[in-house]
Amino acid sequence: MTYLAKPKLLRTDAPKNSLGYTRRDYEGAISTLCAGCGHDSISAAIVQACFDLDIEPHRVAKLSGIGCSSKTPDYFLGASHGFNTTHGRMPSVLTGAALANRDLTYMGISGDGDSASIGIGQFAHAMRRGVNMTYIVENIGVYGLTKGQFSATADKGSKSKRGVVNNDTPIDLVALALQLGASYVARSFSGDKEQLIPLIKGALRHRGPAFIDVISPCVTFNNHAGSTKSYDYVREHNDAVNRLDFILPRDQINATYAPGELRRIVQHDGSILHLRKLDSDYDPSDRVGAMNHLQERHALGEIVTGLLYVDSSAEDLHRHLNTVEKPLNQLGDAYLCPGSKALDALNASLR
Amino acid sequence: MKPIHSTNDFVIKFANVNGSGSASANEMFARAIMRMGVPVAPRNIFPSNIQGMPTWYEMRVSAAGWLGRRGGCDLMVAMNPQTWDRDIAEIEPGGYLFYDSTKAQPRSRFREDITVLGIPLTEICNREYTDARQRQLFKNIMYVGALTALLGMDFSVVEKLIADQYRGKDKLIDANVNALKLGYEHAMQNLSCPIGLRVERADGVGKQIFINGNNACGLGAVYGGATVAGWYPITPSTSVIEAFGSYCRKYRTDPDNGMARYAIVQAEDELASIGMVIGAAWNGARAFTATSGPGISLMQEFFGLAYFAEVPVVVFNVQRGGPSTGMPTRTQQSDLIACAYASHGDTKHVLLFPEDPYECFTLGAQAFDLADRLQTPVFVLLDLDIGMNDRLCQPFDWDDQRRYDRGKVMTAEQLEAGKNFGRYLDVDGDGIPWRTIPGTHPTKGAFFSRGTTRNAYAKYSEAGTDYVYNMERLRRKFETAKKMVPAPVLKPASQATRFGAIHYGSTSPAMAEASALLEAQGIHVDTLRVRGFPFADEVIDFINDHDVVFVVEQNESGQLRMLLLTEGEIDPKKLVRVLHYDGTPITARFIAGRIGDALSEHKVTPIRKQVAS
Numbered sequence: 001m002t003y004l005a006k007p008k009l010l011r012t013d014a015p016k017n018s019l020g021y022t023r024r025d026y027e028g029a030i031s032t033l034c035a036g037c038g039h040d041s042i043s044a045a046i047v048q049a050c051f052d053l054d055i056e057p058h059r060v061a062k063l064s065g066i067g068c069s070s071k072t073p074d075y076f077l078g079a080s081h082g083f084n085t086t087h088g089r090m091p092s093v094l095t096g097a098a099l100a101n102r103d104l105t106y107m108g109i110s111g112d113g114d115s116a117s118i119g120i121g122q123f124a125h126a127m128r129r130g131v132n133m134t135y136i137v138e139n140i141g142v143y144g145l146t147k148g149q150f151s152a153t154a155d156k157g158s159k160s161k162r163g164v165v166n167n168d169t170p171i172d173l174v175a176l177a178l179q180l181g182a183s184y185v186a187r188s189f190s191g192d193k194e195q196l197i198p199l200i201k202g203a204l205r206h207r208g209p210a211f212i213d214v215i216s217p218c219v220t221f222n223n224h225a226g227s228t229k230s231y232d233y234v235r236e237h238n239d240a241v242n243r244l245d246f247i248l249p250r251d252q253i254n255a256t257y258a259p260g261e262l263r264r265i266v267q268h269d270g271s272i273l274h275l276r277k278l279d280s281d282y283d284p285s286d287r288v289g290a291m292n293h294l295q296e297r298h299a300l301g302e303i304v305t306g307l308l309y310v311d312s313s314a315e316d317l318h319r320h321l322n323t324v325e326k327p328l329n330q331l332g333d334a335y336l337c338p339g340s341k342a343l344d345a346l347n348a349s350l351r
Numbered sequence: 352m353k354p355i356h357s358t359n360d361f362v363i364k365f366a367n368v369n370g371s372g373s374a375s376a377n378e379m380f381a382r383a384i385m386r387m388g389v390p391v392a393p394r395n396i397f398p399s400n401i402q403g404m405p406t407w408y409e410m411r412v413s414a415a416g417w418l419g420r421r422g423g424c425d426l427m428v429a430m431n432p433q434t435w436d437r438d439i440a441e442i443e444p445g446g447y448l449f450y451d452s453t454k455a456q457p458r459s460r461f462r463e464d465i466t467v468l469g470i471p472l473t474e475i476c477n478r479e480y481t482d483a484r485q486r487q488l489f490k491n492i493m494y495v496g497a498l499t500a501l502l503g504m505d506f507s508v509v510e511k512l513i514a515d516q517y518r519g520k521d522k523l524i525d526a527n528v529n530a531l532k533l534g535y536e537h538a539m540q541n542l543s544c545p546i547g548l549r550v551e552r553a554d555g556v557g558k559q560i561f562i563n564g565n566n567a568c569g570l571g572a573v574y575g576g577a578t579v580a581g582w583y584p585i586t587p588s589t590s591v592i593e594a595f596g597s598y599c600r601k602y603r604t605d606p607d608n609g610m611a612r613y614a615i616v617q618a619e620d621e622l623a624s625i626g627m628v629i630g631a632a633w634n635g636a637r638a639f640t641a642t643s644g645p646g647i648s649l650m651q652e653f654f655g656l657a658y659f660a661e662v663p664v665v666v667f668n669v670q671r672g673g674p675s676t677g678m679p680t681r682t683q684q685s686d687l688i689a690c691a692y693a694s695h696g697d698t699k700h701v702l703l704f705p706e707d708p709y710e711c712f713t714l715g716a717q718a719f720d721l722a723d724r725l726q727t728p729v730f731v732l733l734d735l736d737i738g739m740n741d742r743l744c745q746p747f748d749w750d751d752q753r754r755y756d757r758g759k760v761m762t763a764e765q766l767e768a769g770k771n772f773g774r775y776l777d778v779d780g781d782g783i784p785w786r787t788i789p790g791t792h793p794t795k796g797a798f799f800s801r802g803t804t805r806n807a808y809a810k811y812s813e814a815g816t817d818y819v820y821n822m823e824r825l826r827r828k829f830e831t832a833k834k835m836v837p838a839p840v841l842k843p844a845s846q847a848t849r850f851g852a853i854h855y856g857s858t859s860p861a862m863a864e865a866s867a868l869l870e871a872q873g874i875h876v877d878t879l880r881v882r883g884f885p886f887a888d889e890v891i892d893f894i895n896d897h898d899v900v901f902v903v904e905q906n907e908s909g910q911l912r913m914l915l916l917t918e919g920e921i922d923p924k925k926l927v928r929v930l931h932y933d934g935t936p937i938t939a940r941f942i943a944g945r946i947g948d949a950l951s952e953h954k955v956t957p958i959r960k961q962v963a964s
């Protein structure tokens with residue numbers, strides 16, 4: 001719990017959103033993670049994003065794998081159903097859940113071990129399939145829950161707390177997501193809520209696979225000198241390409257932008273992404289350009305953050321499967337069972 | 352040697368090369384016999400290969416309706432030079448060999464004790480056709496024509512079958528009928544027709560339908576209300592999903608807008624398949640997967656999650672020969688243990704054992720009710736023999752009054768009314784807790800599912816008392832399941848007897864014929880067909896009521912026997928193994944032989960000499 005303390009007593013003057021909920025209504029159980037763990041900041045950002053977006057908590061399903069990061073869905077949105085699945089396999093469970101009821105909002109929370117090591121296959125295929133979800137990896141470059149071993153996102157040359165140097169090439173989940181067809185791709189830093197919260201909002205209101213890689217320092221096992229995922233290192237090397245302001249259709253737009261500074265993207269549901277450019281050449285609708293940019297900056301040791309790619313007209317898995325509008329889990333017997341007459345005809349054709 | 356004489360009761364085996372188009376000709380021949388009212392049970396024995404390897408098609412013709420494999424072969428249609436020697440060796444003394452006599456064969460390649468029937472099929476084909484593919488395909492039709500003559504069958508029945516099969520394609524009809532005639536007439540003119548084996552019109556087929564178990568499973572999933580399927584291709588289960596897909600397109604396409612009332616996703620592997628199924632089922636849809644041995648192995652961790660988090664999933668396991676890649680295109684019943692106790696820790700799962708396509712449909716549909724009611728994985732264990740072979744069975748039926756049993760799902764109204772909700776609380780004493788579907792109520796009923804231990808209110812807990820409460824409840828739930836799985840089917844012998852035999856699944860028709868063979872020798876055995884696990888009390892009572900019980904199954908280690916021993920706390924000496932596991936379906940003669948031998952060895956039965964081979 002780094003910046004969002006849970007008040008034990010509800011203040012009567014606590015701000016309410018248009019559903020009449022306070023931020024407290026979006027919180028969950030008390031976190032059991034280490035004090036200062038970046039994961040808690042991400043949970044807090046999720047709480048804020050859902051509160052701001054007036055999302056009904058019970059219309060969200062939150063799923064995760066196994067790890068410190070994957071525990072966090074217990075610590076936000078206590079009124080949502082959650083599913084802490086098995087290590088590396090959240091994407092398939094989320095996919096199935098999303099097939100069963102297309103009307104809920106699906107949030108997948110994972111770790112770098114969970115998604116880039118044991119679960120890289122499921123990560124890849126969920127992106128390919130176009131599952132409508134917000135997929136957040138809380139990326140610390142190590143396995144937190146099993147006490148600090150390198151994960152597959154650890155940078156080459158990065159040093160572990162015990163002084164071991166990682167020699168393996170890192171996997172960049174953002175690069176993978178771009179290649180595999182995610183239609184909203186971002187990277188952020190758990191220590192930068194100003195950047196993170198709007199990115200989560202944009203993702204939640206995106207149709208299709210939205211992926212956010214959040215560098216989230218592990219204060220216990222990976223926050224030392226020589227680590228490339230420490231608070232200090234990430235702050236020094238954070239190379240944001242843009243800043244996002246997320247705007248609901250009903251919101252008034254107050255901010256003023258210098259000419260040429262802004263890029264405006266309207267998502268399928270009318271929500272608006274205002275992107276203030278920090279890197280004037282960066283074009284978030286150019287997938288290949290985004291991949292090149294990432295590679296170039298990574299070679300220089302920089303961590304590219306911001307909304308890296310968005311395709312606001314993307315279609316999702318349900319569209320591909322042409323499933324009915326009504327959620328499959330709500331179709332009654334009459335819609336599902338062809339009945340005895342159909343069976344008689346079928347029997348006749350089998351003689 | 353006197354040639355075998357038998358009407359409407361014999362075994363024909365076709366030895367072919369796969370990819371040569373023989374399968375459809377052979378199947379047509381089987382159908383022709385059925386159209387004459389004589390039951391036929393055909394079985395494909397095929398390689399894990401697309402073209403060029405040996406394949407066999409064995410047909411049990413039986414007016415009495417024995418649909419299992421009998422054992423032995425009365426007429427071999429030897430069309431594959433590669434397997435000639437073993438095919439010849441397999442013919443019963445007094446049996447018949449039909450072959451392509453285009454190339455002269457030395458006498459040493461035949462047997463003295465069989466009747467040899469040669470027709471120069473290749474020569475005729477080469478004379479009649481120029482196109483290579485036509486030569487191949489019509490050669491198959493031509494031997495069907497010859498067999499029609501040799502077995503004294505009605506030519507017009509086969510002719511009509513061709514007309515039905517190619518309805519609207521007159522050219523094809525003419526060409527096929529012509530090939531059929533060529534074979535028929537050549538046999539009539541050059542061989543003495545009919546031989547001792549004959550097919551005569553009978554009335555043994557009636558209303559029965561002819562379909563394979565995998566198609567029936569797919570249909571059962573449609574009728575059972577499944578809407579989500581996640582899967583990964585693997586023989587011999589692939590066609591379960593293909594059938595589900597085609598029945599869904601037929602029955603589950605919204606008539607107003609053409610949209611799908613189902614979702615089928617081909618996953619990247621079996622882990623993802625079962626993961627999707629678990630996700631969908633957790634979220635309130637009926638969901639299933641179909642797989643075979645290696646897929647079951649991959650899914651183990653997830654089975655444990657579904658068991659412990661209590662998610663109702665259905666798994667069709669079309670068993671094949673194991674271990675490992677094993678015999679991918681051969682049949683076995685060797686995944687019982689892998690399914691019954693699937694996953695690490697103390698797990699136990701509900702298993703159903705259909706005997707034929709009819710039960711694949713009924714138990715397949717019922718599996719979804721059971722899974723929802725019990726909130727646990729349910730495995731439908733069939734095997735390649737039932738799954739991939741068309742089989743005569745009773746027509747499918749469905750009671751339109753029947754409603755899906757979605758089990759204990761708490762509604763928004765019940766939550767609103769203040770009903771106590773503890774996800775893992777045993778409020779009804781049957782071990783089955785209540786669940787809520789995500790999205791039900793704004794403030795009540797949400798819970799966090801996990802594979803880790805928790806208290807009755809789904810809160811993470813490492814307290815021993817919470818863990819034990821939960822495990823004991825799961826045991827109670829399994830006890831409840833005993834009364835819900837389909838009851839075993841008892842077939843008493845014609846006389847009271849101290850001997851029993853337990854069997855399950857695809858062994859059923861061979862067991863039935865074996866019982867008749869044994870009865871004919873004065874050996875009486877009560878048989879019990881187990882249809883589900885956990886075992887109903889009747890199963891254990893049956894064992895207690897007999898002195899010796901044979902457990903007949905198609906695996907090497909006696910897996911049902913192991914389950915009976917552990918779950919029923921039975922004295923191992925009482926349960927005698929009868930095991931058939933070479934990858935071919937078990938035969939009536941094998942079962943009768945083993946049981947007959949055992950009883951005469953133990954001098955526990957009036958000594959009568961052995962049954963035939």
Ligand SMILES: Cc1ncc(C[n+]2csc(CCOP(=O)(O)OP(=O)(O)O)c2C)c(N)n1
Pocket residue numbers: 066067068069070087110111112113114115138140142143144145146151
């Ligand atoms: C199949 C399996 N193998 C190993 C483990 C042990 N395990 C638990 S968490 C974890 C690593 C988690 O790392 P990550 O996903 O990065 O999460 P973090 O704790 O770093 O947030 C491992 C290896 C497991 N739970 N399941």
Ligand code: SF4
Pocket residue numbers: 032033034036037038039068069140144145217218219220221
């Ligand atoms: S070990 Fe690291 S990742 Fe896990 S809770 Fe502690 S700080 Fe967070």
Ligand SMILES: [Mg+2]
Pocket residue numbers: 067069111112113114138139140141142143144151
């Ligand atoms: Mg990690």
